[in-house]
Amino acid sequence: MKIDKKLIKELSEYLEEFNLTEIEFTEKDTKIKVSKNNVSINNQLTSGNRNIAAPKDNANQINNNNSGKEITSPIIGTAYHAPEPGAKKFVEVGKKIKKGDTVMIVEAMKTMNHVPSTDNGVVKEICVDDGNPVEFGQTLIILE
Known part of the structure; x- marks a missing residue:
C-alpha cells in the first residue's frame, strides 16, 4: 500500500484551518484518520488491519496558558x-x-x-x- 503523503498533509492543514481535533477520509477500502495527536491509515484489504501511526508535529499547536x-x-x-x-x-x-x-x-x-x-x-x-x-x-x- 502506498501512503498518500499529500492527502495526509492536506487533512492536517484542515485540522488547523477549521480548528478541529480530528478528521477522517474514506475512499473505497482505505481510511485515513488524522488527529492532533496522531495520523493513522487503515486499509481493509490487507490481511489483518494494518495501522500506521506517527506522532504529528506539535510545532503548530498553540500552548494556551490562559488566566481567567x-x-x-x-x-x-x-x-x-x-x-x-x-x-x-x-x-x-x-x-x-x-x-x-x-x-x-x-x-x-x-x-x-x-x-x-x-x-x-x-x-x-x-x-x-x-x-x-x-x-x-x-x-x-x-x-x-
Whole structure:
C-alpha cells in the first residue's frame, strides 16, 4: 500500500484551518484518520488491519496558558456570536456579564443552543470566530 503523503498533509492543514481535533477520509477500502495527536491509515484489504501511526508535529499547536475563567462549548457544532445575522452580538471584549447570560449560540443539527455564562466577570477574550465549528469542551470565551 502506498501512503498518500499529500492527502495526509492536506487533512492536517484542515485540522488547523477549521480548528478541529480530528478528521477522517474514506475512499473505497482505505481510511485515513488524522488527529492532533496522531495520523493513522487503515486499509481493509490487507490481511489483518494494518495501522500506521506517527506522532504529528506539535510545532503548530498553540500552548494556551490562559488566566481567567473559561466558558466552554457544551456540544459540537457551529458557534454564532449573535442570535441572527446582522444582530447585536451577545458579548464583546470588555463587556461585564453575569452568570446565566447567553454568551454564544452553538448550532447542532439545525438546533440553536444558547450557551450560558458559567460565572460572573468581564469578557477578556472571545476565542472562536463567528460561524466557525467548535468541539465539545473547546474554550469559547475567557473571563477576567
